[in-house]
Amino acid sequence: MDLRDSPDEARFRGRLRSWLADNLPSEPEPATLSERWPYMLAFQRKMYRGGWIALSYPEEVGGQGLGLMEEAILGEELGRANAPTMIPLGHLGRPLLSHGTAEQRRRYLPPLLASEEIWCQGFSEPQAGSDLAALRTRAVLDGDEWVLSGQKVWTSYGAFADYCLLLARTDPKAVRHRGISAFVVPLRTAGITVRPIVLANGDEEFAEIHLDDVRIPAENLLGKPTDGWRIAMDVVSYERGAVDVGYLAKFDRYLTELAGLVRASGREPDRSTLQTLGEAAAGLEVLRMHCLRSLSERVEGGSPGAESSIDKLLMTRVEQTLMSAGLELLDDVTTPDRSEWFDRYLYGRAGSIYGGSAQIQRNILAQRVLALPRGPRA
Amino acid sequence: MDLRDSPDEARFRGRLRSWLADNLPSEPEPATLSERWPYMLAFQRKMYRGGWIALSYPEEVGGQGLGLMEEAILGEELGRANAPTMIPLGHLGRPLLSHGTAEQRRRYLPPLLASEEIWCQGFSEPQAGSDLAALRTRAVLDGDEWVLSGQKVWTSYGAFADYCLLLARTDPKAVRHRGISAFVVPLRTAGITVRPIVLANGDEEFAEIHLDDVRIPAENLLGKPTDGWRIAMDVVSYERGAVDVGYLAKFDRYLTELAGLVRASGREPDRSTLQTLGEAAAGLEVLRMHCLRSLSERVEGGSPGAESSIDKLLMTRVEQTLMSAGLELLDDVTTPDRSEWFDRYLYGRAGSIYGGSAQIQRNILAQRVLALPRGPRA
Amino acid sequence: MRFALSEDQVFLQQTTAEVAAHLFADSAVRSAASDGGALRADAWKKLTELDLVGMLVPEDQGGAGGSVTDACVVAEVLGRFIAPVPYVATAIATASLLRLAGGPAESLADLAGGTAYAPLLDARLDIPVAEATIAFDWTRGAWGVALGADGRAAVHALAEDAVVDDIDPLHPLRRVRPVPTGAPDSEAARRCRAIAWTGTAAFLTGLADGALRQAVDYAGQREQYGQPIGSFQAVQHLCSDMLVDVETARSVTYGASWAVEHAPIDEAERLAASAKAYAGPASLRVCETGIQVLGGIGVTQEHEAHLRLRSAHLHDSAFGGTDAPLALLARRAIENG
């Protein structure tokens, strides 16, 4: 155990901290996504130019050749500096790196990492949510083109993206997950319609993608045919680690804000207030420590396994505890702070649904970590 | 809606209240079951002689020919008067009443209701807990005798009982619950061994019953062969109604005691204390109202159905809320009050297990009340 | 003792449900969040015509002369349909205050005739002790009603400030210039508070009931892994827990609905406080679980589940949240302990 930075890590953190001090935007983050998008994008590109993005990618594809540890330090420092929300792209580059041809890596990775081309993830479908292997979007090879038809939902930032890493069924005879392949789909292709999904809190982060006889070149297949499922599971497990997606920093910011509002109320906090706020604070420390542990295990042992479902369930639990604390402590329901917190709470309800529902995560843990016997379904 | 007593009910309540005022034992209820048993039994017999037991049974078997409403009033008044714990026998007389021969009713019901002969329930087995239909105790007809072999567990007051209403498999070829019959088994019969089960809190309320080639007369079959499952379900659903088992009165007593301890502490209750105590109090009112509603539905619609699983889950929830409240509010862990409360809390852990675990109750509600589709198991 | 709705009440429940199904289709409720109050106005007119708005107003003052239980039957059905109308606020809480705490008789008749009245609360949505600043479930042009310092219900023209509808757009709050009030100390005022708690509990129960019905329907149809998700034990148990919450909230609510009119004030308050403190959190649990069963669609504006959850939050907060009723219950227990 040593939670201190190594000398290299400390140097990295120091450089990053001073870069952030000089380069953070002075204007606050806009509230609506349509205004926030250019703001986020501008800062993300600036960070890339500064050498702070794609830290753990090889230098030849535009990364910094550093490690997961530096990625984690980045997340911490962004949170500490109250920096703009990052657009989560890193996990989408992973399958290009691991399964892409040399040409695909050269063509796609640098602009992806530079945020010059925005990528999104086309996995879920209306009939394939928790049961991803039931996906129905089909891809048929017609000469030197794949022809894709189907519908994707829950695509983060789909309305802003240029490319989609998309799963489609290429072998309709193979059972479920065996017949699936992954594709690089340029979203400007004819036959594609993108429609935003408005979340309960008004956010338009997600989109639906409709594909109607969309023709893409044969070389846009990623990996071999039927590699799709493995690619998807890889992406999903990267997505489940809290550090990658920068949630910890966001939660830290929320807690600081909530504690500030309690202080600003001028009321001496009673025991119930201390318990509520204390539980939220403890939750964040647990999440932070668990993320460090997972990170350390990944640094030593490679890509995360089924245990990442623990991270996901913990993240949901901590988020929902924090949101409930906010609703309880901000009891003047007519203030804008309460209203913003309520939006966060609503957004938090999605935490136990997307990226594999809480029920699916528990199935994974029971069967793949605890090795409990499968039910009659198997 | 009318929660008032009818004139008849009010007269009944008045008579009962004054009888209790005159007849309650002056000594407090002993703490250990071995001392408590004669104390309980003496008071229960006194109540029977006073005409306050078996209220809803017909007069010809020793009952009072009244209704469920009077049973409920009895429960309320016993709680209000802080009367000794009742031995729950009423639900065991029901199958004798509904399935017994005239001779069985004449022979068994009056002493059962008078608490002159104590009855217990031999349903669960080591390998048949939640899955009662898996029971293995066998009964084979040999001439004019049934020969019983097997083992029963979780028999309430088994160590004090004279008779056991016992389920055994009479048709080993029939599938599961179709091959089960119910028997009246005198516990003094050769081949029977009763061993108390000591609960975590030290209580010896439950027992194991071992049956080793126990011979009982052929006429001790209750109902027709293979009526056993229906009889069992009947008993279980009676058992699930909170009113019958007198829990409400006990919880009321606990709450009053807890509130008294909070008052005696002399500390001005803070908000957290008010919330904790208030939630326990609200839970009791919910339980009381839900019991009244269930009672009213039973008075109008006959025997309780699958909905009684709601009563059971509510009772467990209210009990566990109350117990947690006690542990939280009695924070001086060295006092005898805290220690007694801790024993109640431990006992309360059994609430979600016995009489069908919380998981089984939820299955019943999902499948039989909400009519959700059965899983692949069906 | 009889704990059941009368035949008339069952009929009232059915007819209200028919009217509500017509007025408050899911799509209509979704658009009501941004229709500038159009559905609210139409629906209120219809409910007024059907004598449901004047339920608690005596017949000789133009009302239906119904019981609190009758009003709770209506409120529960409206909750089930997430009806964007101020039934609890106006037809139950305000009508009781005007009637029981000696408000102007003409206002009561006016309310039964469909004129907008809103109860005045403090910034935490509690019943004010000295000063009200919020018109609860406000309609354009509404009069405000609060207990005066003399212990009598008074009607106020409102000097209006910002509308707050970002928690629940179906039941807007309006900040108003502060109105001095009395504390709810008299028996009449306490009974009014108990009626407001009970009516709110009925609406919360209805919200939860709707979430349960929707979850069960969806779980029976939606297939994953080749079978309806409702056949998975995890989903079944979520639904069973919702059922327990709905039915038990219903029990305490209807018990309270009787007690607030017929029982001595202490018992009335104890049951009403229990109903409010229990139905609020129960309804929130059920609405949240309902969203979990619906999955992704449940967290979008394409589905009305979020409006249901928003309404549950607002009504859970109303009339003192859970804090006020829990404190009352705890203090009573301590006094008697």
Added chain:
Amino acid sequence: MRFALSEDQVFLQQTTAEVAAHLFADSAVRSAASDGGALRADAWKKLTELDLVGMLVPEDQGGAGGSVTDACVVAEVLGRFIAPVPYVATAIATASLLRLAGGPAESLADLAGGTAYAPLLDARLDIPVAEATIAFDWTRGAWGVALGADGRAAVHALAEDAVVDDIDPLHPLRRVRPVPTGAPDSEAARRCRAIAWTGTAAFLTGLADGALRQAVDYAGQREQYGQPIGSFQAVQHLCSDMLVDVETARSVTYGASWAVEHAPIDEAERLAASAKAYAGPASLRVCETGIQVLGGIGVTQEHEAHLRLRSAHLHDSAFGGTDAPLALLARRAIENG
């Protein structure tokens, strides 16, 4: 940064588990509840011989000179086996106090040699501000240790009163004639409190881990409805929730175990407080769920599950329960908010 046990620590974990499996078989633990301290005495002797008792005592004072993380590794394993020994109380909390808060050097060496020492707490099992009345996890003849008014750890001969062991017979409390103490205000005293919190969290994590292992074993073997109960989704999800609690409690505990020795005092306290406030309720949830999975047998004295739950309750209450660490966390957040 490296968040993982060292090879030595993994070895320590394995050897401690082997020793514990030998000493604390389920049946031995069950009889320890009424053996008059026999197992406790034997086991303490063995743990002393193995240098585990003196883990936090410097080598030149007869100890093993180990880290708090080392001590937590041992405490966690002992928790897993419900070991009826005062490891947290004596080898972690008291040893730290004697060492860091300037206690008599000879007592520290004496402790490492197996002599009984118990930390002195107040009646709520919190660290006393002015007066101690309870010897925590008391052994016959034990010396009491508490912070004196001068801010230094002091050793007291105890004037003993009643034994309180009805919550957890494996870890008795002993009332003692009141001992005046100082408040834990100095940095050394605060660090000692943080170490006590962390060690307790490790024991609580181990208790939970044992409950999880037992539940998973049982669920894989026990059959109902013709299949192992562990194949039912409801049971699987109970076990998964237990796993999440165990692993996350472990993460925060080991993070804290490092911080209490190496981080600035504010960070050390924040992590230790989080570990204590999180591991206590998590362990209670897991021990309760474990009993639910075991079913009937779990609530009897024929199984040790109730002893596990009892120990979890006692340790959850120890050193200020969850209230003290939560208040610390909240006040820090408010100061920095």
